[in-house]
Amino acid sequence: MPTKAATKKPAAKKKAPAKAAAKKSTRAKAPAKARSSAAATGEFKNFEPYKPKRGEEYMSDAQLEHFRKILLRWKSELMEEVDRTVTHMKDEAANFPDPADRATQEEEFSLELRTRDRERKLIKKIDSTIERIDQDDYGFCDACGVEIGIKRLEARPTATLCIDCKTLAEIKEKQELG
Numbered sequence: 589m590p591t592k593a594a595t596k597k598p599a600a601k602k603k604a605p606a607k608a609a610a611k612k613s614t615r616a617k618a619p620a621k622a623r624s625s626a627a628a629t630g631e632f633k634n635f636e637p638y639k640p641k642r643g644e645e646y647m648s649d650a651q652l653e654h655f656r657k658i659l660l661r662w663k664s665e666l667m668e669e670v671d672r673t674v675t676h677m678k679d680e681a682a683n684f685p686d687p688a689d690r691a692t693q694e695e696e697f698s699l700e701l702r703t704r705d706r707e708r709k710l711i712k713k714i715d716s717t718i719e720r721i722d723q724d725d726y727g728f729c730d731a732c733g734v735e736i737g738i739k740r741l742e743a744r745p746t747a748t749l750c751i752d753c754k755t756l757a758e759i760k761e762k763q764e765l766g
């Protein structure tokens with residue numbers, strides 16, 4: 589990770605990468621952000637797709653266990669991500685005499701804080717999803733009751749709506765917004 593190497597360098601050299609990052613803003617941060625946002629957007633892919641046995645019941649114990657594992661691993665990745673940012677921000681919280689550098693740092697921090705906030709919300713959602721697995725109330729659409737489906741749940745393990753109801757909800761949301 590480039591940022592870790594940068595923090596070990598003397599303070600005088602620390603300024604340069606921060607400034608460069610500010611000028612390119614979103615582009616310069618892409619590598620680090622891409623990793624955290626992959627976890628933060630619900631596109632968690634760190635698992636083997638589930639292959640149901642022939643005639644296996646939907647949301648069998650094995651399937652529930654499969655999704656519990658995905659959710660737990662996803663959660664621990666997110667929590668690591670949060671820890672890493674807090675450490676990073678402590679390391680970087682230097683006093684920059686130059687107001688431009690200071691502004692850059694503040695901008696960077698507020699962006700990171702927003703990402704952390706999103707991740708914390710997601711962790712809460714993961715927790716409540718695990719609770720539903722515990723109560724054997726997982727994998728069915730909250731709106732119409734149909735099976736959400738293994739594939740869709742693997743793509744979005746916290747989904748509570750089937751794809752049709754989700755699409756409808758999104759259309760309604762758009763109409764309400766404008």
Ligand SMILES: [Zn+2]
Pocket residue numbers: 729730731732733734749750751752753754
């Ligand atoms: Zn539905």
